[in-house]
Amino acid sequence: MMQSNFQRPTEAELEILQVLWTSGPSTVRQINDTLQTKREVGYTTTLKLLQIMAQKNLVEVDKRQRTHIYEASIEQETTQKQLVDQLLDAAFGGSAKKLVMQALGNKKTSQKELEEIKKMIERLEGGAQ
Amino acid sequence: MMQSNFQRPTEAELEILQVLWTSGPSTVRQINDTLQTKREVGYTTTLKLLQIMAQKNLVEVDKRQRTHIYEASIEQETTQKQLVDQLLDAAFGGSAKKLVMQALGNKKTSQKELEEIKKMIERLEGGAQ
DNA sequence: CATTTATTACGAAATCTTTCGTAAAAACTA
């Protein structure tokens, strides 16, 4: 039996998850310092968010030391998949093609990456094409 | 001078925009009926949302008849572009490739659509040369 | 015309999200 308990992380939560996915397990101080490079955000704000995220099981906390260590407990890829699925449903009427066209059309993507995407498409097509 | 007034539509607003993009100008009753096929939602809830959306200039209202007609005032493609950009930034560290891979990996996309995407990639590769 | 039905207007409750202030506890420092 499959249960799909996806609770969409909020914008602020995603921001923190990004840090954790990139840097691995971190202290509040480290996370807050990273966030600070992008915008003003109070230390206790970050702390509170992490505590809420722990309640929601978006992160795990290691409390063995006084300075707690937070770690993402949902995978980046899983989360990305669900966010894409949600966006597909919410704004693209489920058409992956349209979403892909938008993503490629808007952003400058390198030759190399375009090649990789093409290879993936060929894999999806069955390699025969 | 260019003003970029993108105020991200909320989830509920996107849901309504989808209806308007799909069905064109509609009455509150029509919109609400469409929404009802997916979930419970009160008539006045939909009305209120539309009134808020009108304030935000997400929709235009024709009030010449007693029964008002609402129409999307932002384009689907423009909105999609901005939502994709935002998702790219928020969850994919800006990598269009990763987003595309997710979108294609998760969703069943038809051969025909895959071909179209490939053609688009080839156009991009050609242009960028 | 009187009654019912449909629609708009609008305030406000309920909820969710983000932010921060304050306090307590622990660790460090002089």
Add this chain to the structure above:
DNA sequence: TAGTTTTTACGAAAGATTTCGTAATAAATG
């Protein structure tokens, strides 16, 4: 040890979003 710094805990304010109840108005119906 006394004072300073760091960290956690937690309530609550502020803001945004969603939902709905009620009332007023207009239209339709009998």
